[in-house]
Amino acid sequence: MHGSHITRADFLDVLLDKARQLEIDIRHHAVVEEIHCGSAEVVLKDGARIQGDVVVGADGIYSKTRDTVLNQPCPPSPANDIAYQATISRSALKALNAGHLDELCSKTKITTWLGSAQHTVFFPVRQGEEYMLVTYHTHSAPPAAAVVAAAADGLSQMQALHQGWDIRLQTILAHATFFSQTTQHTLRTLPTWTNARLILLGPASRIIPSYQAQDLAATLEDAAVLSTLLGLLAHYNPEPHLLPRLLPEILALHETLRKPAAVQAVQDGLLSRRVLQVGHPVGQALRNWFLGGAGITRDTDAGWLKLVSAQQEPRLGDGLLGETRARFEAWRTERLPLLLAAESRSSAGYGIGRKRLRCWTY
Numbered sequence: 001m002h003g004s005h006i007t008r009a010d011f012l013d014v015l016l017d018k019a020r021q022l023e024i025d026i027r028h029h030a031v032v033e034e035i036h037c038g039s040a041e042v043v044l045k046d047g048a049r050i051q052g053d054v055v056v057g058a059d060g061i062y063s064k065t066r067d068t069v070l071n072q073p074c075p076p077s078p079a080n081d082i083a084y085q086a087t088i089s090r091s092a093l094k095a096l097n098a099g100h101l102d103e104l105c106s107k108t109k110i111t112t113w114l115g116s117a118q119h120t121v122f123f124p125v126r127q128g129e130e131y132m133l134v135t136y137h138t139h140s141a142p143p144a145a146a147v148v149a150a151a152a153d154g155l156s157q158m159q160a161l162h163q164g165w166d167i168r169l170q171t172i173l174a175h176a177t178f179f180s181q182t183t184q185h186t187l188r189t190l191p192t193w194t195n196a197r198l199i200l201l202g203p204a205s206r207i208i209p210s211y212q213a214q215d216l217a218a219t220l221e222d223a224a225v226l227s228t229l230l231g232l233l234a235h236y237n238p239e240p241h242l243l244p245r246l247l248p249e250i251l252a253l254h255e256t257l258r259k260p261a262a263v264q265a266v267q268d269g270l271l272s273r274r275v276l277q278v279g280h281p282v283g284q285a286l287r288n289w290f291l292g293g294a295g296i297t298r299d300t301d302a303g304w305l306k307l308v309s310a311q312q313e314p315r316l317g318d319g320l321l322g323e324t325r326a327r328f329e330a331w332r333t334e335r336l337p338l339l340l341a342a343e344s345r346s347s348a349g350y351g352i353g354r355k356r357l358r359c360w361t362y
């Protein structure tokens with residue numbers, strides 16, 4: 001990690017290490033083919049059946065779990081935006097011996113170039129040993145005309161898109177390695193994220209446009225809220241036969257807590273694209289004036305994170321988890337006694353997240 005940036009692959013390794021420490025049963029390359037919402041059971045492609053307390057559908061943009069939750073196909077819609085990603089190592093940049101890149105490469109924060117219908121971000125990853133370059137480009141033609149090209153074409157497309165731009169950017173692109181090309185997608189606001197003991201998480205439930213680079217951060221917040229709620233419920237050690245009634249309520253509580261922020265984040269993301277990629281000169285002057293006011297100019301880079309962080313601040317940390325605990329407490333006071341009063345406690349005890357039921361597939 002360098003500054004606040006980490007690649008998806010590195011972050012996945014961090015999560016896997018933690019999961020191994022917690023002795024979670026990890027099934028590599030397992031494919032879920034069937035999900036039973038009521039019994040929280042999944043059936044894998046190899047026929048294995050796994051039953052848990054809840055099923056969390058964190059299967060990304062093209063989620064099939066989403067279809068199960070809604071009882072109908074609900075695919076995302078391709079947008080007219082493509083994200084091109086390229087990488088270049090620090091050593092490759094140094095080998096160029098290009099003095100005009102020194103200042104750029106000494107930065108630990110994000111550098112952004114803004115243009116009509118396109119913007120590009122450049123930032124260090126892997127302890128500054130590598131740089132990531134991402135171009136968000138809005139096509140006027142339907143996406144079908146611009147979809148997945150061969151890897152070599154991707155880099156030449158990136159180069160073509162930056163003709164006449166900052167010479168430093170052109171130099172980097174001339175030596176970068178193409179990484180990926182992704183058509184961006186949108187998703188309508190779903191009527192629900194849950195069905196009995198099944199819940200959607202992250203881009204399976206909403207797709208936050210990439211322009212603020214906040215989707216994964218929001219997904220981690222989703223995970224923090226959900227695990228806090230389940231942990232709080234487990235603390236009350238409810239009897240097993242109550243779980244089919246309690247867990248759907250807890251999952252619905254999670255949706256209530258997270259959906260408004262998700263809807264807002266989608267709107268913020270789309271607004272960011274309009275602001276960053278405005279084409280009209282008057283609009284561009286206004287944008288530059290606004291960004292300048294937020295501390296973002298050609299000569300500074302600190303303001304960018306300040307702007308993004310300022311928007312995120314109220315949602316992160318103790319504020320969010322404090323609110324989660326308060327909402328759980330309100331639910332517990334109102335609902336739990338009603339359910340528990342009718343039943344006597346089992347001396348055997350029961351905990352959510354019993355080791356044998358904690359299973360990840362990926």
Ligand SMILES: Cc1cc2nc3c(=O)[nH]c(=O)nc-3n(C[C@H](O)[C@H](O)[C@H](O)COP(=O)(O)OP(=O)(O)OC[C@H]3O[C@@H](n4cnc5c(N)ncnc54)[C@H](O)[C@@H]3O)c2cc1C
Pocket residue numbers: 008030031032033058059060061064083085182201202203204210212213214215216217218219361362
């Ligand atoms: C170009 C691009 C740039 C981005 N940049 C940023 C950024 O800078 N900052 C940021 O915060 N976010 C960014 N994002 C968003 C970020 O990638 C997502 O928020 C994040 O990947 C969501 O994680 P996830 O685990 O929910 O879904 P995914 O990462 O999509 O993972 C879903 C997993 O589910 C698995 N799966 C699917 N179906 C099944 C099945 N039937 N059985 C078993 N497994 C299955 C898939 O194989 C996959 O491993 C970017 C996204 C894109 C496309």
